[in-house]
Amino acid sequence: MNSKPYSAFDYGAYLLGLHDRSEKELYEKLLKKGYTPQESASAMAKLADYGYIDDARYARHYAEQKLHSYGKRKVEYDLLYKGISAETVAEVLEELVDEDMMIEEIKTAMSKKLKGTVPEDRAQLKKLFDSFARKSYEYELVKKAYKLYTEEIENLESE
Numbered sequence: 001m002n003s004k005p006y007s008a009f010d011y012g013a014y015l016l017g018l019h020d021r022s023e024k025e026l027y028e029k030l031l032k033k034g035y036t037p038q039e040s041a042s043a044m045a046k047l048a049d050y051g052y053i054d055d056a057r058y059a060r061h062y063a064e065q066k067l068h069s070y071g072k073r074k075v076e077y078d079l080l081y082k083g084i085s086a087e088t089v090a091e092v093l094e095e096l097v098d099e100d101m102m103i104e105e106i107k108t109a110m111s112k113k114l115k116g117t118v119p120e121d122r123a124q125l126k127k128l129f130d131s132f133a134r135k136s137y138e139y140e141l142v143k144k145a146y147k148l149y150t151e152e153i154e155n156l157e158s159e
Contacts, residue, residue: 008035008043013052023048024083024118059084059092068105072097074136099141106137106145107152118153 005016008030015021015029023044030040033091047053072093079089104115110128119125132142 004034008039009046011035012043015049015153016052020061021053022055022058022082022084023053026053056088058082059088059097063092063096067096067102069135071132071136071138072143073100073138077136092159102137103148104139105143105150106132106142107149110145110149114149116153116156118150 012026012030015026021029026047027040027044030043031037035043044053051121062079062082063075066078076089076093079092080086109132113128113131119128128146129142131140133139134136
């Protein structure tokens with residue numbers, strides 16, 4: 001007899017009601033709660049049949065949120081760590097990542113950081129680029145965004 005007040009399915013549905021999770025995350029939560037691998041797998045199958053678990057949907061939603069703050073590589077790494085298949089991650093990022101959009105996001109963040117100024121020396125420029133590297137933005141995209149940012153500043157100064 002199961003000593004838990006709820007079935008693995010009910011507990012899984014409850015967890016998904018709090019927020020979406022990947023299959024791997026949910027399965028691990030069920031095991032951690034003390035459900036057997038068989039109970040957990042059965043609950044996972046039933047939750048998937050009802051459409052409550054969908055790694056592609058989860059990956060898309062996660063990537064849409066995180067791509068405004070982080071680079072493609074970090075989002076890709078995070079999704080793989082959460083147990084999303086490499087194929088699903090590649091499809092989602094292919095669909096969502098637009099180089100022009102990423103450059104614009106970086107330029108906007110750069111404008112907030114620099115507040116209309118341009119780094120005075122190489123050390124400040126390195127510090128700026130490093131801040132974007134820590135968020136896994138690709139160097140080439142940061143470089144393009146910086147060029148657009150400086151052109152915008154020059155245009156404002158020449159008016």
